[in-house]
Amino acid sequence: MTPSIRSKRRFFEHxxxxxxxWHLLYIVASLLVLMPVLVGLSIxxxxxxxxxxxxxxxxxxxxxxxxxADAWRLVNMGRLLANSLWASLIVMLGKLLLGxxxxxxxxxxxxxxxxFLFFAVLFTLMLPLEVRVVPLFELIxxxxxxxxxxxxxxxxxxxxxxxxxxxxxxxxxxxxxxxSADMDGCGPLRFLIRILLPLSGPILAGLATVxxxxxxxxxxxxxxxxxxxxxxxxxxxxxxxxxPAAEREWGLIMGGTITVVIPTLLIFMLSxxxxxxxxxxxxxxx
Amino acid sequence: MNGSRINRFFPYLLLLPSFLILxxxxxxxxxxxxxxxxxxxxxxxxxxFFCGAYNYVNILxxxxxxxxxxxxxxxxALVTGVGLAISLLCAVMLNxxxxxxxxxxxxxxxxxAISPAVAASLWVFLLxxxxxxxxxxxxxxFHIQPPWLTDGFLAFxxxxxxxIWKDTGFNILFYxxxxxxxxxxxxxxxxxxxxxxxxxxxxxTVPLLSPTTFYLVxxxxxxxxxxxxxxxxxxxxxxxxxxxxxxxxxxxRDVFINFRPGxxxxxxxxxxxxxxxxxxxxxxxxxxxxxxx
Numbered sequence: 314m315t316p317s318i319r320s321k322r323r324f325f326e327h328x329x330x331x332x333x334x335w336h337l338l339y340i341v342a343s344l345l346v347l348m349p350v351l352v353g354l355s356i357x358x359x360x361x362x363x364x365x366x367x368x369x370x371x372x373x374x375x376x377x378x379x380x381x382a383d384a385w386r387l388v389n390m391g392r393l394l395a396n397s398l399w400a401s402l403i404v405m406l407g408k409l410l411l412g413x414x415x416x417x418x419x420x421x422x423x424x425x426x427x428x429f430l431f432f433a434v435l436f437t438l439m440l441p442l443e444v445r446v447v448p449l450f451e452l453i454x455x456x457x458x459x460x461x462x463x464x465x466x467x468x469x470x471x472x473x474x475x476x477x478x479x480x481x482x483x484x485x486x487x488x489x490x491x492x493s494a495d496m497d498g499c500g501p502l503r504f505l506i507r508i509l510l511p512l513s514g515p516i517l518a519g520l521a522t523v524x525x526x527x528x529x530x531x532x533x534x535x536x537x538x539x540x541x542x543x544x545x546x547x548x549x550x551x552x553x554x555x556x557p558a559a560e561r562e563w564g565l566i567m568g569g570t571i572t573v574v575i576p577t578l579l580i581f582m583l584s585x586x587x588x589x590x591x592x593x594x595x596x597x598x599x
Numbered sequence: 600m601n602g603s604r605i606n607r608f609f610p611y612l613l614l615l616p617s618f619l620i621l622x623x624x625x626x627x628x629x630x631x632x633x634x635x636x637x638x639x640x641x642x643x644x645x646x647x648f649f650c651g652a653y654n655y656v657n658i659l660x661x662x663x664x665x666x667x668x669x670x671x672x673x674x675x676a677l678v679t680g681v682g683l684a685i686s687l688l689c690a691v692m693l694n695x696x697x698x699x700x701x702x703x704x705x706x707x708x709x710x711x712a713i714s715p716a717v718a719a720s721l722w723v724f725l726l727x728x729x730x731x732x733x734x735x736x737x738x739x740x741f742h743i744q745p746p747w748l749t750d751g752f753l754a755f756x757x758x759x760x761x762x763i764w765k766d767t768g769f770n771i772l773f774y775x776x777x778x779x780x781x782x783x784x785x786x787x788x789x790x791x792x793x794x795x796x797x798x799x800x801x802x803x804t805v806p807l808l809s810p811t812t813f814y815l816v817x818x819x820x821x822x823x824x825x826x827x828x829x830x831x832x833x834x835x836x837x838x839x840x841x842x843x844x845x846x847x848x849x850x851x852r853d854v855f856i857n858f859r860p861g862x863x864x865x866x867x868x869x870x871x872x873x874x875x876x877x878x879x880x881x882x883x884x885x886x887x888x889x890x891x892x
Contacts, residue, residue: 343706349721410883418613471620530714532829
């Protein structure tokens with residue numbers, strides 16, 4: 314064996330060992346980060362007496378799913394999940410639709426008061442729910458929308474971030490396209506539907522994911538506006554599992570919690586690329 | 600003729616639906632917050648009377664409110680500082696050129712997709728003194744069993760840990776993006792000049808990431824002040840003895856438990872001033888940053 318081959322081999326061995334080291338570190342770190350979810354999953358599949366053994370068992374001994382069924386029955390989980398699903402879908406669609414129309418107005422048209430109206434949309438970034446929650450609650454109650462789906466979703470249907478990002482994206486599409494479309498007699502609405510939207514798939518998917526999950530995860534507003542058990546959202550279901558706390562049934566609570574987080578994880582996994590893009594674009598400045 | 604008239608109104612028509620939501624549900628209630636904050640409700644019945652700055656003076660001289668303000672600031676500083684430090688370390692770790700590193704990144708983003716209520720529920724179990732895993736570990740190693748959620752200081756720490764855990768994914772994402780904009784040549788130059796990896800990290804990477812860090816500081820301030828309501832409500836409900844009664848939670852209590860709408864409105868206005876301050880700082884810094892580039 315010539316020295317050069319030997320040194321080459323040593324070089325590769327060194328690299329493989331370094332890579333293995335990194336992978337080991339990554340696996341340990343990933344397990345640590347996901348620990349709360351993994352522990353929750355494990356506990357959700359353990360019967361009561363196993364949860365309270367000492368030392369605690371990391372893994373369920375059998376496939377025990379009664380906790381899920383109990384949690385499902387106790388807080389009417391099917392109904393709660395359906396409520397959350399509807400609310401999130403409607404808010405997602407509303408934000409996209411209104412974001413597309415207003416983003417289009419700002420990206421492709423000149424009109425009187427454009428700067429002012431644009432500022433008026435952007436300024437709402439500084440009006441989070443918390444600074445207007447008291448009068449908003451009163452307004453929704455006066456409209457008779459307390460305890461209704463309408464009251465739950467209505468204040469969230471428009472979004473400055475979505476408008477802004479869609480506008481930014483529409484602006485990247487060459488002006489010449491619009492001009493030639495105008496010449497061909499293609500109306501502004503047809504231009505939007507036939508040309509702009511087909512070119513916006515990824516950004517719309519990203520915004521759809523982020524907007525869906527943000528409504529799915531919302532807690533404060535549903536807590537305030539919804540009283541009736543059959544209208545509550547899945548997030549409120551978690552609080553309901555905690556409240557009859559004479560003694561906490563951890564298996565049951567974790568079963569309910571994991572049930573609520575499964576849709577989040579599914580959506581995250583399926584559209585991970587778009588989700589990451591959706592968050593990342595929110596940070597892009599003008 | 601007809602076509603151009605349609606075109607003139609078309610952009611307003613496009614904007615109409617958005618403003619039909621923004622005006623009544625965002626602008627009007629904000630304005631109302633300001634108005635309500637200078638009124639007081641009579642003890643019995645629905646009569647309101649003008650009281651000037653009374654609500655503001657009242658809450659700002661209330662030791663309970665000042666305690667809540669102080670704790671919120673402490674919590675915000677802790678979550679932002681520790682959270683960003685951990686996130687930066689994770690991002691540097693995940694930024695190595697190792698085959699398959701991308702897969703692991705996904706795992707680190709997951710907590711950010713999880714809701715505050717779910718995060719709180721998972722952490723309450725982890726930290727519970729009887730069956731929780733954290734105390735089992737601490738007992739086996741150090742023979743201690745901290746009463747996480749029943750001691751004021753520890754509850755504050757517990758809520759902070761859950762918040763940091765939830766927000767790291769967001770921070771790591773931006774730090775990874777920031778790290779990828781640092782040119783290889785700069786790092787190489789540092790290597791040639793004999794800088795150790797630690798020196799390269801503090802003297803090259805950290806300063807070059809400062810625009811990302813600033814953006815993340817702003818976002819984390821907003822997360823910590825506004826978005827952790829669910830974590831508090833499920834983990835501690837503001838307790839024990841108000842140790843985790845942050846501004847948002849205090850406001851919620853004044854609306855629904857103490858029925859003090861005027862005081863709550865004044866607190867909303869104070870939150871509004873806070874967010875305006877953060878936003879102005881953000882834009883100022885961004886403006887200067889662009890200027891010097």
